[in-house]
Amino acid sequence: MQKIGLLFTFLQKENPIMKKRQMMASRAEKFTRFGIRKCSLGAVSVAIATGLAFLGSGAVQADQLAPSQTADSVAISQAVENQASTATTPTVTETSLSSMDKAAPAPEAVSPAASQISTSSDTSAQYTSSDPVENAQPKSDVVASTENQPAVAENSEKSDASNQPAQPASAAEHPLAAAEVKKPQGKITIQNNNPQTGEFDIVVSDIVAPDGLKSVYLPTWSAANDQDDVQWYTAERRADGTYFKHVSYRNHKNSLGEYNVHLYFVNDAGQLQGAGSAKTVVTRAQPQGKITIQNNNPQTGEFDIVVSDIVAPDGLKSVYLPTWSAANDQDDVQWYTAERRADGTYFKHVSYRNHKNSLGEYNVHLYFVNDAGQLQGAGSAKTVVTRAQPQGKITIQNNNPQTGEFDIVVSDIVAPDGLKAVYLPTWSVANDQDDVQWYTAERRADGIYFKHVNYRNHKNSLGEYNVHLYFMNDAGQLQGAGSAKTVVTRAQPQGKITIQNNNPQTGEFDIVVSDIVAPDGLKAVYLPTWSAANDQDDVQWYTAERRVDGTYFKHVSYRNHKNSLGEYNVHLYFVNDAGQLQGAGSTKTVVTRAQPQGKITIQNNNPQTGEFDIVVSDIVAPDGLKAVYLPTWSAANDQDDVQWYTAERQADGTYKKHVRAQDHKFSVGEYKVHLYYLNEDGQMQGAGGEKLMVSVAPENIRATGKINIQNNNARTGTFDVVVTNVSNPGGIQAVYLPTWSTDKDQDDIKWYLAQKQANGTYKITVRASDHKLSTGEYKIHLYYKQDNGQLIAVDATTTQVSKAVYNTPYYSQRDGRWGGRKYGPYSMDATGCVPTTLAMVISGITGTEVLPTTVADYLYNHTNEFNKDGFGTSSRGIVRAAQHWDLTTETLFTASAVKEVLSQGHHVLGAVGTSIFAHYPVTHELVLKGYDNGKTYVRDPYNAANNGWYPVDYLFGVKSVDPTDNTEGSPFIAIKG
Numbered sequence: 001m002q003k004i005g006l007l008f009t010f011l012q013k014e015n016p017i018m019k020k021r022q023m024m025a026s027r028a029e030k031f032t033r034f035g036i037r038k039c040s041l042g043a044v045s046v047a048i049a050t051g052l053a054f055l056g057s058g059a060v061q062a063d064q065l066a067p068s069q070t071a072d073s074v075a076i077s078q079a080v081e082n083q084a085s086t087a088t089t090p091t092v093t094e095t096s097l098s099s100m101d102k103a104a105p106a107p108e109a110v111s112p113a114a115s116q117i118s119t120s121s122d123t124s125a126q127y128t129s130s131d132p133v134e135n136a137q138p139k140s141d142v143v144a145s146t147e148n149q150p151a152v153a154e155n156s157e158k159s160d161a162s163n164q165p166a167q168p169a170s171a172a173e174h175p176l177a178a179a180e181v182k183k184p185q186g187k188i189t190i191q192n193n194n195p196q197t198g199e200f201d202i203v204v205s206d207i208v209a210p211d212g213l214k215s216v217y218l219p220t221w222s223a224a225n226d227q228d229d230v231q232w233y234t235a236e237r238r239a240d241g242t243y244f245k246h247v248s249y250r251n252h253k254n255s256l257g258e259y260n261v262h263l264y265f266v267n268d269a270g271q272l273q274g275a276g277s278a279k280t281v282v283t284r285a286q287p288q289g290k291i292t293i294q295n296n297n298p299q300t301g302e303f304d305i306v307v308s309d310i311v312a313p314d315g316l317k318s319v320y321l322p323t324w325s326a327a328n329d330q331d332d333v334q335w336y337t338a339e340r341r342a343d344g345t346y347f348k349h350v351s352y353r354n355h356k357n358s359l360g361e362y363n364v365h366l367y368f369v370n371d372a373g374q375l376q377g378a379g380s381a382k383t384v385v386t387r388a389q390p391q392g393k394i395t396i397q398n399n400n401p402q403t404g405e406f407d408i409v410v411s412d413i414v415a416p417d418g419l420k421a422v423y424l425p426t427w428s429v430a431n432d433q434d435d436v437q438w439y440t441a442e443r444r445a446d447g448i449y450f451k452h453v454n455y456r457n458h459k460n461s462l463g464e465y466n467v468h469l470y471f472m473n474d475a476g477q478l479q480g481a482g483s484a485k486t487v488v489t490r491a492q493p494q495g496k497i498t499i500q501n502n503n504p505q506t507g508e509f510d511i512v513v514s515d516i517v518a519p520d521g522l523k524a525v526y527l528p529t530w531s532a533a534n535d536q537d538d539v540q541w542y543t544a545e546r547r548v549d550g551t552y553f554k555h556v557s558y559r560n561h562k563n564s565l566g567e568y569n570v571h572l573y574f575v576n577d578a579g580q581l582q583g584a585g586s587t588k589t590v591v592t593r594a595q596p597q598g599k600i601t602i603q604n605n606n607p608q609t610g611e612f613d614i615v616v617s618d619i620v621a622p623d624g625l626k627a628v629y630l631p632t633w634s635a636a637n638d639q640d641d642v643q644w645y646t647a648e649r650q651a652d653g654t655y656k657k658h659v660r661a662q663d664h665k666f667s668v669g670e671y672k673v674h675l676y677y678l679n680e681d682g683q684m685q686g687a688g689g690e691k692l693m694v695s696v697a698p699e700n701i702r703a704t705g706k707i708n709i710q711n712n713n714a715r716t717g718t719f720d721v722v723v724t725n726v727s728n729p730g731g732i733q734a735v736y737l738p739t740w741s742t743d744k745d746q747d748d749i750k751w752y753l754a755q756k757q758a759n760g761t762y763k764i765t766v767r768a769s770d771h772k773l774s775t776g777e778y779k780i781h782l783y784y785k786q787d788n789g790q791l792i793a794v795d796a797t798t799t800q801v802s803k804a805v806y807n808t809p810y811y812s813q814r815d816g817r818w819g820g821r822k823y824g825p826y827s828m829d830a831t832g833c834v835p836t837t838l839a840m841v842i843s844g845i846t847g848t849e850v851l852p853t854t855v856a857d858y859l860y861n862h863t864n865e866f867n868k869d870g871f872g873t874s875s876r877g878i879v880r881a882a883q884h885w886d887l888t889t890e891t892l893f894t895a896s897a898v899k900e901v902l903s904q905g906h907h908v909l910g911a912v913g914t915s916i917f918a919h920y921p922v923t924h925e926l927v928l929k930g931y932d933n934g935k936t937y938v939r940d941p942y943n944a945a946n947n948g949w950y951p952v953d954y955l956f957g958v959k960s961v962d963p964t965d966n967t968e969g970s971p972f973i974a975i976k977g
Helices: 002-011 016-031 033-038 041-050 071-085 833-846 852-862 875-884 895-903 952-957
Strands: 116-119 125-128 185-194 199-208 215-222 231-234 243-248 257-266 272-282 288-297 302-311 318-325 334-337 346-351 360-369 375-385 391-400 405-414 421-428 437-440 449-454 463-472 478-488 494-503 508-517 524-531 540-543 552-557 566-575 581-591 597-606 611-620 627-634 643-646 655-660 669-678 684-694 704-713 718-727 734-741 750-753 762-767 776-785 791-801 888-892 907-912 924-932 935-939 948-951 972-976
Touching (some): 185 272, 199 215, 288 360, 391 478, 405 421, 405 463, 405 478, 508 581, 524 552, 597 669, 597 684, 611 669, 704 776, 704 791, 718 776, 734 762, 750 762, 833 972, 852 875, 875 972, 888 895
Antiparallel strands (some): 215 231, 215 257, 318 360, 627 669, 734 750, 888 972, 935 948
């Protein structure tokens, strides 16, 4: 007590040096604030200010002082020494704390500012309180508010005693003062120490705070690791006046074992005062849970993990269940997240499929994720996983020996890994699976799987078949589940062939197919039929027709077999549902027929006129009868007078023809009459013949001849005149055919000299161009020049002549609509003469407007003949364009050929060189149309002023010799419709 009194007396003296040091210390405190927080000077100042007697046992006795020391200086020195020795511990240097194992450090945010003590060479000391620590922050959960920090008393510089703190009486003046001072104290009680969670409550009661009480601090730490987990807790005042703090080991680095709890008060002066301490032991239960394996299904390899009786002292955010099979060093480990159920247990369903299909022993470990996000092991278990092998019962049903078909039925299915599809690979034993088919079975309502199989899908193989069973599980994997065998047979395709209605008169018969067996289905029935003669050269593949009664039918006539008779072969083929031909049987028959025949009777044979009637009766026409022909001729001169008469059917069914000798050159003597039928197929069939004698009175014999008009071409205005039955008793030196049009009264008559043909006829060709291009009726008369030089009229006829008239337009290559259009580097007005002339001709012949640009587009885009290798168009381009518009061309090599074609009314394109139309080295294409007396009308596509009539000989004489214009051999080409 004496030392404390002396220390207070010393500190309260006015000292200028002390003031200066106070100011210097205040400035220095800003640089040493961190060190002040970490040292125990504050505790020294508290001890000095409060005059506590905690220094009792450590006090220096007066008789122990050195001669140069005073009690005051010793106290100060001892305080400084204590500061240095406890710089790393925050314990207050009070004698009441000497029993603590370790001093509790003051928290940064709430520790009172340490008083600064200065020492000098004259051993005097000056005390002043420092400013509060600036921006001090609390540790972790210690209250950091500055209002909770203890206030630091400021020393006034005034000498006024009223402003100075009350001076305690010295020990000499108050010998009992120290005994009267109460020390701060409180009762620390540890409550609710939970051995499961590592948590407890600190309750402070019976508080004695003689200097006032602003805050209660509870520095708390575990005995381990030298206070590395200390927490300065701010206790909370409760309604009953006690102070309380809940503590968890998690705030102390999860340390367990002995804990230290110290008690500090912050008095009204803002100073910390030690008030007591306590110890307790902290334990906690280890994280744990009960792992139960449930629903371990030996069929499916699945089981459930259930976690119950959970102890999670550090909180529980998640439950993990790492699970793996014992095989292969955890290569199949899965970290499952368990699901919390309503009853508080955790659950996870496990399938061996998630573990590489491993079976056998499985390990299950239990881990908790606590509230700090840390994994904590909580237990483990083992189980054995098995599963049934995939399997199913394969049954072969409806094995039809007739059709080679059967059904595969799969029942009693065990699919432990799930079942997405059932496959049935099926194949015949023959040929090493070359016919394997992977069938997908269909699920039926009763849960079985089904597939219908036909041998036709297996290359028509018969015999032993293999059927394998595969399941596709839920993971999309194929699993073998069984196999079976069966034997497949089928009836051969067959049918009964019956020949019906075999008519020996007509050579016709019916084929009927019945009793059909078609195991592979029946799309069509074919009946290839042929005669035995000539190696199937008359084979016909007949398609039989299905009748209402299910039989198939075909009518056959020998006429479809080159009229062959005798033995016939009939084969039977089926077209099955796969479109394949299958032989099903055969038969033979003999075909005969009555020969076509008729009875020829000569009636009314007149010996004066040489006339008679031919009558045909008793007709047999097995192949049908469309017409009856009676070719008739005299025996003389090798049929030169033959006439093919068409007999006329009479009411009584006979056929009749009247014959005149004058139609046979008045030949007399033996005549031959043959009988022919035109059957239903348009074929001529001989049916008989007859002879007779014909005579004519001399006075009735005269010249004969018949004019026949042939090949009357309306497009060219040409026709042929052929004279037959040529004869004359006065002889024939020449045959003349004067011909003219009825227009303008014979102004175009021309006497043609007919040329005798090899067959004895005479012939001329008449051209309208030789008759002033006249059209309409033409008259043709027949004259013979007799041996005496006289002309006699023999016959006359008329015919109609027409001639195509083309309305040919004119186009100019320089027309403003297209003259400037370019094809390649050249324009139409410069090189477009050929496309333009072609457009005129094509438009004229087809009657459809075809413009020059249309032709030019075709030539340039679809050929290489226009403006490609040079400028202009080759004559081959003319041919290509004509063909494109379905026209024909004819190259004309002579002027007479040009005239001939022009006279027939056709168009001619001609390329000319140097002339009134072109100048060297240019060549030019012209249109020639029409012909009159050696001239033709020219259309010039470049210069319309040149249009007009020009001699054909002149045009041919100035023809182009440029190779491009002569690719076809001549620059003159006719274009015809």
